Amino acid sequence: MGKHFGRKPKCLLPILGLSLIERLLHIFQENGINEVIIVTGYQSELIQQKIASKQIPGINIIYIKNEDWEKGNESSLEAALTEIDRDEYFLLVMSDHLYDPHLIKEAVEKVQQKQLIIFYDDSVARNELEGALKITVDTAGKIFDIGKQLDSNLVDCGIMILKGDIKELCENSKDMKELSELVKFYSIKHSITACKVGSSYWQDIDTYENVHSARNKILRSLITQKEGFISRNFNRHISLKLTSYIASFNIKPNSISFISFLISVLSGALFFYKNPLWAGIAAQLSSIIDGVDGEIARVKFLSSRYGGYFDSILDRYGDVSIITGMAFYSLSAERYEAVLIIAVMAMVGSFMSMISKEKFHSEYGAPYLQRMYDGWTQYLPSSRDGRLFIIFLGGVFNQVFPALVILALLTNFQALYRLMYTVKKIKV
Amino acid sequence: MGKHFGRKPKCLLPILGLSLIERLLHIFQENGINEVIIVTGYQSELIQQKIASKQIPGINIIYIKNEDWEKGNESSLEAALTEIDRDEYFLLVMSDHLYDPHLIKEAVEKVQQKQLIIFYDDSVARNELEGALKITVDTAGKIFDIGKQLDSNLVDCGIMILKGDIKELCENSKDMKELSELVKFYSIKHSITACKVGSSYWQDIDTYENVHSARNKILRSLITQKEGFISRNFNRHISLKLTSYIASFNIKPNSISFISFLISVLSGALFFYKNPLWAGIAAQLSSIIDGVDGEIARVKFLSSRYGGYFDSILDRYGDVSIITGMAFYSLSAERYEAVLIIAVMAMVGSFMSMISKEKFHSEYGAPYLQRMYDGWTQYLPSSRDGRLFIIFLGGVFNQVFPALVILALLTNFQALYRLMYTVKKIKV
Numbered sequence: 001m002g003k004h005f006g007r008k009p010k011c012l013l014p015i016l017g018l019s020l021i022e023r024l025l026h027i028f029q030e031n032g033i034n035e036v037i038i039v040t041g042y043q044s045e046l047i048q049q050k051i052a053s054k055q056i057p058g059i060n061i062i063y064i065k066n067e068d069w070e071k072g073n074e075s076s077l078e079a080a081l082t083e084i085d086r087d088e089y090f091l092l093v094m095s096d097h098l099y100d101p102h103l104i105k106e107a108v109e110k111v112q113q114k115q116l117i118i119f120y121d122d123s124v125a126r127n128e129l130e131g132a133l134k135i136t137v138d139t140a141g142k143i144f145d146i147g148k149q150l151d152s153n154l155v156d157c158g159i160m161i162l163k164g165d166i167k168e169l170c171e172n173s174k175d176m177k178e179l180s181e182l183v184k185f186y187s188i189k190h191s192i193t194a195c196k197v198g199s200s201y202w203q204d205i206d207t208y209e210n211v212h213s214a215r216n217k218i219l220r221s222l223i224t225q226k227e228g229f230i231s232r233n234f235n236r237h238i239s240l241k242l243t244s245y246i247a248s249f250n251i252k253p254n255s256i257s258f259i260s261f262l263i264s265v266l267s268g269a270l271f272f273y274k275n276p277l278w279a280g281i282a283a284q285l286s287s288i289i290d291g292v293d294g295e296i297a298r299v300k301f302l303s304s305r306y307g308g309y310f311d312s313i314l315d316r317y318g319d320v321s322i323i324t325g326m327a328f329y330s331l332s333a334e335r336y337e338a339v340l341i342i343a344v345m346a347m348v349g350s351f352m353s354m355i356s357k358e359k360f361h362s363e364y365g366a367p368y369l370q371r372m373y374d375g376w377t378q379y380l381p382s383s384r385d386g387r388l389f390i391i392f393l394g395g396v397f398n399q400v401f402p403a404l405v406i407l408a409l410l411t412n413f414q415a416l417y418r419l420m421y422t423v424k425k426i427k428v
Numbered sequence: 429m430g431k432h433f434g435r436k437p438k439c440l441l442p443i444l445g446l447s448l449i450e451r452l453l454h455i456f457q458e459n460g461i462n463e464v465i466i467v468t469g470y471q472s473e474l475i476q477q478k479i480a481s482k483q484i485p486g487i488n489i490i491y492i493k494n495e496d497w498e499k500g501n502e503s504s505l506e507a508a509l510t511e512i513d514r515d516e517y518f519l520l521v522m523s524d525h526l527y528d529p530h531l532i533k534e535a536v537e538k539v540q541q542k543q544l545i546i547f548y549d550d551s552v553a554r555n556e557l558e559g560a561l562k563i564t565v566d567t568a569g570k571i572f573d574i575g576k577q578l579d580s581n582l583v584d585c586g587i588m589i590l591k592g593d594i595k596e597l598c599e600n601s602k603d604m605k606e607l608s609e610l611v612k613f614y615s616i617k618h619s620i621t622a623c624k625v626g627s628s629y630w631q632d633i634d635t636y637e638n639v640h641s642a643r644n645k646i647l648r649s650l651i652t653q654k655e656g657f658i659s660r661n662f663n664r665h666i667s668l669k670l671t672s673y674i675a676s677f678n679i680k681p682n683s684i685s686f687i688s689f690l691i692s693v694l695s696g697a698l699f700f701y702k703n704p705l706w707a708g709i710a711a712q713l714s715s716i717i718d719g720v721d722g723e724i725a726r727v728k729f730l731s732s733r734y735g736g737y738f739d740s741i742l743d744r745y746g747d748v749s750i751i752t753g754m755a756f757y758s759l760s761a762e763r764y765e766a767v768l769i770i771a772v773m774a775m776v777g778s779f780m781s782m783i784s785k786e787k788f789h790s791e792y793g794a795p796y797l798q799r800m801y802d803g804w805t806q807y808l809p810s811s812r813d814g815r816l817f818i819i820f821l822g823g824v825f826n827q828v829f830p831a832l833v834i835l836a837l838l839t840n841f842q843a844l845y846r847l848m849y850t851v852k853k854i855k856v
Contacts (some may be wrong), residue, residue: 034583116789234497305791306852312787313780320776327768336764340755343768350750351779352741358786363733367790419741424734 009043010205011095012050016216016299017247020098020205021047025056026099026301031108032154037062037074037083038095047232057236073178081167089114094158095206098214098222101177103159103200110161115190116145121152123203129153132204133180135194143192146184154194156402162186219244222295225371231291231385239291246296255300256293257311260286264318268390271325271400273331280395283322287388290315309380314352319350323404339401346404351356351410356418364426373422382414395399437471438633439523440478443642444727445675448526448633449475450700453484454729455529459536465490465511466523467504469497481772501604509595517542522586524633526642529647531587531628538589544620546571547588547628548582548610557581560632567780571620574612582622584608585630591618647672650723653799659813667719674724681730684721685739688714695819699753699828702760704746708823711750715816718743740782743812747778750819751832758829767829774832777839781810785847792854801850810842 011021018026021038028036036059040047044065051061062083068075077092084090089111093099103119110117120135129149133156138144146156166186176182186192201217203210219240223232246256253298270279293311297303327343357368369380381390387407394403435754439449446454456464457768464487469476471494479489492509496503505520512518521527524660532545548563557574561584565823566572574584594614604610614620619754629645631638647668651660673685691714698707719741725731755771809818813834822831 050445080501089624181460256797279726307792309787309851310847312791312841314785316776316780316783320772324769326771328765331764336759336768337756339812344748344752344755344771347772348744348779351783352744355744355779355783356741357788358790359784361790362786363740363797372737410583415741419738423737 002019002163009040009047010055012047013096013184013205013211014248015098015211016218016244017249017427018300019050021051021095022054022056023301024093024095024104025051025059025061025415026098027099027104029059030101030301031105031325033091034058035060035062035106038066039066039080040074041066050107073356074176074182074359078167079169079181081164084164084167086167088164089161090114091160092160092163094204097158097198098201098203098205099157100158100197100200100217101200103157103197106200107159107161108136110115110195115161116190117195118146118164118192119157119159119195119197119202119361121157121197122154124153126319129155132156133158137194141194142190143184143187143194146180147188148180156180157197157275158204159202159208160192163190200209207298215244215395217230218299219295224297228381228383228385229379230287230389234338235288235291235385235387238288241297242289242292243299244293246292247299251296253293253297253307254310256289256296257314258295258305260289261314263289265321267395268321268323268325271322271329271395274329276329276395276396276400279322279325279329280392281390282394284392286318286322287385290384316351316354319384319387320347322388323347323407324348326391326400326404330404342404342408344402345408349382349408349415350384350387352415353384353387353411356415356423360423373426374418377414377417377422377423380410380414437468439853440475441633441639442676443526443639444646444672445677446728447478447852449479449523450482452515452521452532453479453487453489453525455485455527455532457487458529458729459533461519461788463488463490463537464485465492465508465570467492467494467508469494469504494710501607502604502610503697504605506595506598506752507608509592510754512562512592512595513591514595516592517544517589518592520590522632524648525586526629526631526645527585527587527635527636529631530693531585531625534628535587535589535786538541538623543589544618545623546574546620547585547625547630549585549621550582551756552581552583554581557583560584561586564713565622568619569616571622574608574610576613577809585588585625586632587630588612588640589742593779595619605704612831640827641753643672646727649722656809656811656813657807658715658817663813665718667723670717671723674720676725679724681721681725681735683740684717684724685735686716688721689742691717693749695750695823696751696753697815699750699757699823702757704757704826705827706823706824707750707757707819711823712820713814714746714750714812715820717811719747744779744782747812747815748764748775749815751778751835754819754822754828754832758832762829767832768833769837771842773836777836777843778812778815778817779810780843781839782823784843784851788846788851801848801854802846805842805845805850808838808842810839825839848852 003040025036027388038061040063048063062081064079066076066079091111095406098125109121118135124132133146133148133155134152135143135154136150136152137154164180169182169185201221203214203217205211205214222240223236257272263282267279267282267286270282286422298309327339328341360368381387390403390406394400440447453464456560462817468487468491492507492511494504494507519535519539537798546563552560561574561576562578562580563571563582563584564573564578564580566583588611594610597610629647629649631642633639633642649669693754694709695707695714699709725735751771751774754769758767765834767825788796818831823826
């Protein structure tokens with residue numbers, strides 16, 4: 001269900017490279033939904049054709065054209081109900097809304113628990129309350145009233161769980177135009193639970209400001225608590241801008257991983273050819289772009305296990321290239337024995353940073369949780385974002401060998417600390 | 429149940445550092461058995477005291493002293509049956525036999541399926557058949573007769589599954605001395621399935637030759653199909669000898685891992701001090717001892733996830749030490765740029781050999797099966813046993829730099845082959 005923007009149906013509006021409806025179908029697929037009914041009205045052939053051109057395996061789509069779409073969205077639900085059994089619970093969403101995948105996940109679980117639910121948001125800004133569809137709730141947490149005129153700050157998010165027997169009311173509601181009226185009528189006899197969306201995001205798309213806001217909500221959701229300090233507080237600001245620019249092009253995440261790798265090879269070459277400033281900048285750029293592949297993969301639902309593997313192996317070779325370049329650069333000023341030892345240690349430490357986590361994973365059958373296990377050493381810049389930042393500083397301030405020494409000490413200390421202390425005491 | 433060797437009960441006979449009964453209790457623990465009844469006769473206090481001194485958590489042991497032990501083993505079962513309910517199925521084993529853990533595992537599964545079973549072996553040598561307790565089987569695969577005089581090559585392995593209601597027969601069997609007579613009597617009314625031990629080993633310990641044979645059976649079981657060619661066909665022959673010697677001492681597997689690491693550091697130092705012959709030998713020795721920690725852990729039931737982690741991390745640092753030593757050795761004859769590049773590549777490749785498998789494991793949630801995935805490249809000596817063998821040859825024939833070059837090419841080829849070909853096509 002949705003309206004349109006200019007000449008194009010809103011559900012086909014691309015946000016970060018995916019139309020709203022395509023994004024919804026991907027989220028459905030991830031959550032194991034395999035039956036979807038799409039009710040179209042305005043430009044229904046175009047919508048059907050656009051969706052068919054993207055292949056989302058495992059989802060069976062039934063298209064229903066609602067000839068009366070201009071009468072209001074009640075008629076669209078009525079059209080869909082012809083395909084839904086009386087005792088079936090179903091999830092109703094708006095094709096012109098953006099939904100957090102976590103919200104859909106929660107809703108799918110509640111469909112399986114056979115609960116009647118309307119999701120609401122109590123954090124909508126005061127100035128946006130007017131014109132929004134609102135609800136009021138009784139003391140038992142059930143829906144009491146629904147309407148645009150209500151004096152309430154609980155805004156309907158356009159995602160609800162209903163039951164097929166609502167079709168019985170359609171007969172008596174020939175004069176109803178709005179879905180909300182039908183649901184309100186249904187809620188008199190069937191108690192519907194009001195459920196707060198919590199920390200999940202959602203967005204009704206009516207204006208270009210809404211589109212902008214939707215983009216930002218998706219991008220912000222890409223920053224995770226798991227990543228390193230430099231990545232979270234510095235790299236992400238730039239990589240998210242790149243991602244928001246690149247998303248509309250047809251560039252694969254693995255291609256971006258490869259570009260990041262090439263830039264780290266370039267960084268190594270620049271160190272080799274005695275240009276530490278640009279070498280350091282290239283190293284940091286590679287680090288930033290190393291975040292973009294994963295962002296694009298998540299934004300466009302292109303994540304794959306091979307992608308994770310490919311990125312990880314190329315990152316290792318990228319590190320090697322940069323450290324080798326730094327070693328050659330250092331040879332002009334330092335004894336080659338010292339350079340060889342320190343370069344080897346820095347390289348080994350870079351690998352150990354990964355191995356000490358991966359080996360834990362395969363041996364203990366659970367991922368290594370740095371924030372939980374590493375104690376104070378979690379603040380050391382020994383993960384890849386931190387290491388490349390040290391290299392960046394070493395290059396920019398022309399302190400290449402000291403940067404290598406810091407890397408060598410830091411990373412090996414971290415690995416040995418894990419070996420002798422952290423992992424030893426872990427009981428999984 | 430068991431007899432004695434000289435002055436010591438046979439169940440306390442140490443084989444590879446563990447007494448027969450201790451080994452049995454460890455196997456029981458691994459298979460989730462938590463109730464064990466031990467019937468003692470000869471020197472029962474000594475047995476009880478020895479077992480109590482080893483702590484095997486999660487197993488509740490009931491000791492029953494059979495005062496009539498000299499009358500025959502029927503009386504021992506009778507004593508145990510006082511603690512077993514009429515409708516309970518139980519596993520009966522001999523404390524003076526050695527059993528393959530796989531055999532106990534199979535038996536435990538069949539106890540849960542409530543099957544009456546006697547395990548037999550049809551591969552006992554002709555000259556050992558005389559004096560052994562044998563069975564004959566009817567056309568339905570059920571026990572037909574049991575006895576030492578039978579003309580049969582199906583030898584009873586001393587491991588059977590019975591039911592508590594066998595105690596009802598004990599009343600009528602005051603003149604029976606042997607367990608086998610009681611079981612034969614029981615099998616008339618209750619059909620007992622004869623089950624072949626298959627590829628599992630077992631050993632009745634009566635003579636010193638039996639002890640020797642038991643040791644060999646345990647040691648042979650340590651060679652797995654998963655390991656590399658050099659390890660399986662060369663290293664294991666020596667490491668098993670070391671293990672069989674070391675097992676009787678109280679040396680922890682992690683100490684052995686550390687010794688192996690120290691020897692690889694020694695190898696690196698010997699390369700550094702221009703002694704490639706002994707450096708190569710030390711590298712190979714380290715490789716052999718690297719197998720002993722795991723063997724000791726499995727033989728003495730000391731395996732731990734931390735042990736696997738510890739060994740793996742130390743191995744990486746051991747590799748680094750040897751390759752760094754080889755690099756310094758090569759500096760006298762080669763240009764330092766070439767040495768630095770090749771040493772870095774050899775080091776990176778050594779790490780990649782592990783990372784390309786571990787990352788697969790964490791990304792795909794299943795171990796990387798070299799024999800299944802690697803195609804013809806599984807025959808490349810790129811795993812640790814092969815790499816250290818190349819280093820051994822390089823040292824012994826004083827071809828240190830060529831050995832480094834081979835390592836560099838081989839290991840990185842393997843990693844890139846996995847990245848671009850093997851892993852790409854895997855669908856787990």
